[in-house]
Amino acid sequence: MPNLPRMRLMTILSLACSIPLLSVAFASAGETEPLSGRAAASPSGQLALLGTWTGHRERIASTDGYRSGTSTLRVTQQKGLTFKGTMTWSTPDGPITEPLVGAYTPGGNLITGADEEGTYTFSLVNARTLDYCYAEAGDGYRTTCARLKKQSPK
Secondary structure, three states: OOOHHHHHHHHHHHHHHHHHHHHHHHHHHOOOOOHHHOOOEOOOOOEOOOEEEEEEEEEEEOOOEEEEEEEEEEEEEEEOOEEEEEEEEOOOOOOEEEEEEEEEOHHHOOEEEEOOOEEEEEEEEEOOEEEEEEEEOOOOOEEEEEEEEEOOOO
């Protein structure tokens, strides 16, 4: 008859040794860098957000339903842990652009923004990829999410 306590110990040890290897494998398997790769943060915790970020967005609204298209965030000013810019998105009637402001914690673990009608939540995936979701309350309430890629300066 096998020694069950020893077999359990060996199983636990083999699992414990596998977890770090799996986390490294999963972190390097995707298109994005691991969260520790937030190379866009300076030693003071400031992020390099200035520039143009573009990507595909999907939106659902209470009144006119589902839409998808392009979103473009242009960060034109950055001071300390704050930023200003515009968000442009495509609609059937043509693009719409609205100003926004934002702020973040040192290192960018929390990034938020607002315009006249709603709030943004951002997540810096890596130095060139920024996810965001937008929520607007009231009549015609809506939510939108997108993955944006930082565009190279021309």
